[in-house]
Amino acid sequence: xxxxxxxxxxxxxxxxxxxxxxxxxxxxxxxxxxxxxxxxxxxxxxxxxxxxxxxxxxxxxxxxxxxxxxxxxxxxxxxxxxxxxxxxxxxxxxxxxxxxxxxxxxxxxxxxxxxxxxxxxxxxxxxxxxxxxxxxxxxxxxxxxxxxxxxxxxxxxxxxxxxxxxxxxxxxxxxxxxxxxxxxxxxxxxxxxxxxxxxxxxxxxxxxxxxxxxxxxxxxxxxxxxxxxxxxxxxxxxxxxxxxxxxxxxxxxxxxxxxxxxxxxxxxxxxxxxxxxxxxxxxxxxxxxxxxxxxxxxxxxxxxxxxxxxxxxxxxxxxxxxxxxxxxxxxxxxxxxxxxxxxxxxxxxxxxxxxxxxxxxxxxxxxxxxxxxxxxxxxxxxxxxxxxxxxxxxxxxxxxxxxxxxxxxxxxxxxxxxxxxxxxxxxxxxxxxxxxxxxxxxxxxxxxxxxxxxxxxxxxxxxxxxxxxxxxxxxxxxxxxxxxxxxxxxxxxxxxxxxxxxxxxxxxxxxxxxxxxxxxxxxxxxxxxxxxxxxxxxxxxxxxxxxxxxxxxxxxxxxxxxxxxxxxxxxxxxxxxxxxxxxxxxxxxxxxxxxxxxxxxxxxxxxxxxxxxxxxxxxxxxxxxxxxxxxxxxxxxxxxxxxxxxxxxxxxxxxxxxxxxxxxxxxxxxxxxxxxxxxxxxxxxxxxxxxxxxxxxxxxxxxxxxxxxxxxxxxxxxxxxxxxxxxxxxxxxxxxxxxxxxxxxxxxxxxxxxxxxxxxxxxxxxxxxxxxxxxxxxxxxxxxxxxxxxxxxxxxxxxxxxxxxx
Numbered sequence: 001x002x003x004x005x006x007x008x009x010x011x012x013x014x015x016x017x018x019x020x021x022x023x024x025x026x027x028x029x030x031x032x033x034x035x036x037x038x039x040x041x042x043x044x045x046x047x048x049x050x051x052x053x054x055x056x057x058x059x060x061x062x063x064x065x066x067x068x069x070x071x072x073x074x075x076x077x078x079x080x081x082x083x084x085x086x087x088x089x090x091x092x093x094x095x096x097x098x099x100x101x102x103x104x105x106x107x108x109x110x111x112x113x114x115x116x117x118x119x120x121x122x123x124x125x126x127x128x129x130x131x132x133x134x135x136x137x138x139x140x141x142x143x144x145x146x147x148x149x150x151x152x153x154x155x156x157x158x159x160x161x162x163x164x165x166x167x168x169x170x171x172x173x174x175x176x177x178x179x180x181x182x183x184x185x186x187x188x189x190x191x192x193x194x195x196x197x198x199x200x201x202x203x204x205x206x207x208x209x210x211x212x213x214x215x216x217x218x219x220x221x222x223x224x225x226x227x228x229x230x231x232x233x234x235x236x237x238x239x240x241x242x243x244x245x246x247x248x249x250x251x252x253x254x255x256x257x258x259x260x261x262x263x264x265x266x267x268x269x270x271x272x273x274x275x276x277x278x279x280x281x282x283x284x285x286x287x288x289x290x291x292x293x294x295x296x297x298x299x300x301x302x303x304x305x306x307x308x309x310x311x312x313x314x315x316x317x318x319x320x321x322x323x324x325x326x327x328x329x330x331x332x333x334x335x336x337x338x339x340x341x342x343x344x345x346x347x348x349x350x351x352x353x354x355x356x357x358x359x360x361x362x363x364x365x366x367x368x369x370x371x372x373x374x375x376x377x378x379x380x381x382x383x384x385x386x387x388x389x390x391x392x393x394x395x396x397x398x399x400x401x402x403x404x405x406x407x408x409x410x411x412x413x414x415x416x417x418x419x420x421x422x423x424x425x426x427x428x429x430x431x432x433x434x435x436x437x438x439x440x441x442x443x444x445x446x447x448x449x450x451x452x453x454x455x456x457x458x459x460x461x462x463x464x465x466x467x468x469x470x471x472x473x474x475x476x477x478x479x480x481x482x483x484x485x486x487x488x489x490x491x492x493x494x495x496x497x498x499x500x501x502x503x504x505x506x507x508x509x510x511x512x513x514x515x516x517x518x519x520x521x522x523x524x525x526x527x528x529x530x531x532x533x534x535x536x537x538x539x540x541x542x543x544x545x546x547x548x549x550x551x552x553x554x555x556x557x558x559x560x561x562x563x564x565x566x567x568x569x570x571x572x573x574x575x576x577x578x579x580x581x582x583x584x585x586x587x588x589x590x591x592x593x594x595x596x597x598x599x600x601x602x603x604x605x606x607x608x609x610x611x612x613x614x615x616x617x618x619x620x621x622x623x624x625x626x627x628x629x630x631x632x633x634x635x636x637x638x639x640x641x642x643x644x645x646x647x648x649x650x651x652x653x654x655x656x657x658x659x660x661x662x663x664x665x666x667x668x669x670x671x672x673x674x675x676x677x678x679x680x681x682x683x684x685x686x687x688x689x690x691x692x693x694x695x696x697x698x699x700x701x702x703x704x705x706x707x708x709x710x711x712x713x714x715x716x717x718x719x720x721x722x723x724x725x726x727x728x729x730x731x732x733x734x735x736x737x738x739x740x741x742x743x744x745x746x747x748x749x750x751x752x753x754x755x756x757x758x759x760x761x762x763x764x765x766x767x768x769x770x771x772x773x774x775x776x777x778x779x780x781x782x783x784x785x786x787x788x789x790x791x792x793x794x795x796x797x798x799x800x801x802x803x804x805x806x
Contacts, residue, residue, distance in 0.1 A: 001382040002038050002361075003409055010387055011357040012313050016367070019290070023283035026070035028276025033283060036365050040381045040417075042300040048366025049295045050119045051281045052288060056793055058120070059285070063113050066104045067282055069097035070275045077265050077272075080258050086251065087258045089147075096141040102271050103134055105278065123277055127270050133261060140257060147250055155249040162242045169232050169239065173199050176211075176229050185210050193226065198236055200226040284367055291315070292792045293368035296375045302417050302451050303378030304332040304360070309371040311355040312362075326487040327371075328355055330453075336472040338445070338452045340465040342494045343476030348487040349455035350387065352476070353421050356453045357385050360419060373790050373798065380419040380451070384410045387423040400428030407441050416449040425456045435460045446470045462494035651676075656700035657692040659685075665695070665703040675753065675784060688750045727751070730761040730800075738774055745775060752805055753784050759804050761791065766799045779803060 008014050020033040039045055058065055071094040080087050087095075106129065108114055109121040142148045149156040173192050180186040185207035192199055195216040202224045203211050213227040228236065261268070287293070291312040308327035315325040326348070332339060341349050359369045363377050386406040410420050426438030435458040442464060445452060449470075454461070465473040473494040477486045651657065655668045657678060666678040666685070676689045695703070731748045733741045745762065752760050764771045779785045784806050791800035 001413060003382075003384045003413070004406070007357075007361070007383065007385055010385055011354055011361060012311075013358060013361055013365075015313050016287070016358075016362065019287055020280075020283045023286040024279050025068065025282075026276060026279045027072035028070065028074070028272060029279030029283060032276050032280035038361060038364050038383070039366065040364060040379055042298060042379050045364055045366055045379065046298050047119055047122075049298070049363075049368065051123075052284050052366075052368050053295045054117045054120050055278075055281050055285050056288065056797075058117060061113075063108070064104065065108055066101040067278070069101045070279050071095070071098045072272070073098065074269065074272055077268055080262065081265055083262075085258065086255045087261075089250065089254065092137075092254065092257065093141060093145045096137045096145075098272075098275065099129070099134060099137055102129065102275060105274070120278075120281075123274055127267065127274055129267065129271060130264060133264060136257060136260060140253060147253065151253050152249060155246065155253065158242055158246050158249055162239065162246065165235055165239045165242065169199060169235050172232055172235075173201065173229065176231065177201050180211060183207075183210065195226045195228075197240075198228050199232065200228045203227050288368035288793060291368075291370045293370040294373050294375075294793055294797075295368050296363075296371060296373070296377045299376055299378050301378050302332075302337075302380050302419070303376065304330055304356075304451070305376040306330045306359070307372035307374045309355060309359055309369070309375065311351060311358060312370050313358075314351065314355075315370065328352055328489055329491075330356065330489070331491070332451050332453075336470065337449065338442070338454065338465075338471045339474050339491065340442075340461055340471060340494070341453065341455045341474040341476065341489065342457060342462055347476035348489070349476050350423050351487070352489055353385075353387065353423050353453050353455055356419075357383065357421050368793075380417055382413060382415070382418040384414070384418065384420040385422075386410075387421065400434070403428055404437075407437075410450075411441065411444055411448075414445055414448050414450040418448075418450040418452075420445065420450055420452040422452070422454045425454045425461060426458050431458070434458075439464055442471070443468070465494070651689075651692065651694050656695050656697055658695050658700075658703060659687060659691050665700050668692070672783070685754060686756075687754045691750065727755055727757060729757070729759070730763055732763045733771065733775070734763060734765045736771070738771065741771060741775065742778055745778060749782060749784060749803075749805070757805060759802065762801045762803060763796070763799065764801065766797075769798075772798070772801065776801060 004010075008017070017033060017036065020036070021030050024030045024033055073091055073095055076087060076091040079085055106124055106127065109124045114121050140147060140151050147155070149159050170192075177186065177190070177192055180201060180203065181188055181190070185203050186201060187204075190202045192201060194200070198216060200216050201211065201213075202219075203226075205218070205223055205225055208215070208225050208227065211227050211229065213229040214233060215225050215227055217226040218224060291310075293312070307329055309330060310325050310327050318325050330339070330352070341352055343349055359371070360377075360380065361383060363369050364379065369375075369377070384406070386403060407422075410418075410422075414420060425442070426434040428434065438456070438458065439460050442454065442461060446468060456462070462473055465471040472491060474489055474491045475494055477488045477490050651668055651671055653668055653670055656665065657668050657676075658665045659678070664678075664685070669677040669679050671677075671689055671692075673689065675686055676692055677686050678692070679685075731744065733744060736744065741764070748760070748762075762775060764775055766772075776788065779788050779801070786804040786806055788801050788803045790798045791802055
């Protein structure tokens with residue numbers, strides 16, 4: 001049930017429907033858009049949404065899928081159902097491209113590429129076009145959109161005769177023209193022309209009797225007459241008869257073709273229905289792209305959990321003014337079914353209400369909705385709205401009477417699967433009485449377990465929401481410093497109307513405001529101030545909770561890093577010990593072989609003194625070589641261990657450090673487990689702590705001298721500017737292994753952080769979602785990452801993660 005009858009007009013859906021109609025390319029699609037209606041069956045809604053999603057994906061794959069030549073031939077199909085009627089030539093020419101598009105669609109639905117597009121393929125179930133129809137149309141209409149000569153033997157013979165006679169006529173009339181030019185009856189620059197479908201010669205009026213023939217026309221000045229020579233008159237008549245014969249032959253072809261397709265008309269009606277559906281789904285897809293809408297998660301119950309929902313019409317108008325919209329976060333569930341929104345005038349209360357009514361209606365009409373992909377959308381059986389002035393002089397209906405009638409309808413028809421929206425609840429009559437009736441209506445709707453959004457300025461309704469289960473307060477926030485609304489909804493506490501603040505802003509007389517304050521009373525103003533203070537405290541608590549959460553995440557990250565580093569050190573230690581054992585064993589074996597060889601030579605020399613001295617000298621030299629090898633091995637092992645055990649805690653502000661991969665030396669300003677800030681040449685750089693190496697003051701001075709000889713400060717700045725200019729805002733990880741992908745992401749984040757890039761994109765593809773999940777888990781642990789989300793549909797959807805950096 002939708003109430004009132006002009007619901008679509010009230011929420012602006014008529015504008016959405018106009019956009020859909022403008023995107024359609026066929027009359028069939030326009031009819032589908034015109035007949036679009038509200039639905040409460042979750043299976044139907046889900047199917048329609050999946051159709052949009054599948055066509056969106058299909059358009060991004062590059063798989064051929066025709067979206068053109070959807071000519072509306074249904075009126076012609078209706079006409080030729082009657083025996084004796086014949087399809088028109090124009091309809092036959094339109095029939096071929098449409099049938100060809102239909103053939104490609106049916107071919108796609110049976111191909112391997114269709115495996116991921118179940119809902120689109122389901123549209124063509126039961127539709128089958130005989131191959132004979134395709135062949136016959138291809139035979140009867142050529143690529144130029146004409147009936148070819150070989151359409152029938154009779155037509156081919158007639159056209160041969162037409163061409164032959166036309167050539168003879170052209171040849172003979174040109175001969176006559178040249179003779180007339182030579183005789184001076186015709187101007188030298190004159191040519192054969194056509195009058196009344198006949199070839200004629202332009203002759204001077206004074207010489208018209210010299211050329212025998214029939215006058216068909218004369219010039220505007222009367223100085224020239226157009227004569228068809230007698231010699232070709234009979235041939236032209238024969239040509240006319242052949243043209244009539246050609247038309248009869250074509251009519252015969254059309255009649256035979258009509259007889260052929262007449263038994264297939266029921267199937268052709270279904271096929272053209274398919275073309276209209278695809279055209280309409282395409283229009284919905286284009287609307288989704290235009291409004292940056294998504295297909296949200298659907299739950300089969302009355303429920304709203306919208307994240308960053310946007311009013312599509314308002315957003316488009318703001319874009320035209322180079323302004324941005326403030327998204328709406330809205331949640332209605334069994335615990336808090338009714339939201340009572342209060343706040344300043346022109347603060348966005350009515351926009352929130354209209355956004356709710358429009359997006360829920362769009363969703364249940366099978367349209368994608370502009371909101372974040374994390375949103376969840378439920379289904380309602382009934383939608384009610386009371387907004388605007390419905391007074392009518394004809395029906396003797398006042399503004400308040402119309403509101404009461406709307407409230408009465410809601411009370412009589414609402415249930416647990418209803419969603420009602422009431423703007424400025426209770427206004428239009430004496431405030432105390434209007435507020436009392438509004439409170440009673442609100443309580444009864446709450447007892448019926450209905451869901452709703454209500455806007456009001458009445459304090460008694462705010463108190464009802466504060467003290468009743470199932471109802472919750474909400475406020476449109478107001479910047480008390482600039483005295484401007486921020487158009488942001490805050491749920492949990494009521495809002496102030498800020499009447500006095502707004503009056504001050506517009507320059508209202510201060511004396512009048514002071515008198516109004518005295519009339520209102522200090523207690524009421526104190527209440528308004530308390531509301532503001534509560535909102536401020538709530539935001540402070542939320543900020544502290546966020547900081548605690550970040551600290552907890554950081555602590556967990558430190559633990560993980562410590563365990564990983566400890567494991568790496570243990571593994572390296574084992575590796576070094578194993579290498580040392582192998583090297584020692586090799587040296588011992590080598591030494592043993594040398595000693596045995598020396599003993600053997602001494603024995604063979606029978607202990608000759610000179611020979612023994614020589615062998616002892618060689619053995620001593622070999623001993624020194626082994627000691628040298630051992631010393632070098634120990635030095636390498638020590639360097640390797642020292643390199644592995646570099647501790648960030650050894651660095652402190654004031655130390656000189658170097659970013660080795662960039663050869664940048666500077667003073668350390670601050671450092672944490674994740675990132676560090678250094679100063680070089682009056683330029684502040686933020687980078688990863690792991691990229692730094694502590695160096696001595698002497699080494700730093702030497703490095704700085706080298707840098708000075710190599711690069712000036714401006715040259716370094718130019719390098720940084722070049723790095724920023726060449727930095728790719730998107731990294732492609734498709735096809736990478738997990739370890740490789742994480743390593744590249746870490747390096748990419750460091751570089752982005754170093755260059756001050758605030759937003760990047762990670763292209764990981766969709767697939768099974770494993771790489772996406774692991775990358776997001778990694779990102780969630782990085783302190784430099786503020787947040788991340790999926791890209792919009794038209795730029796990749798869930799296949800791309802947008803990352804915001806500090």
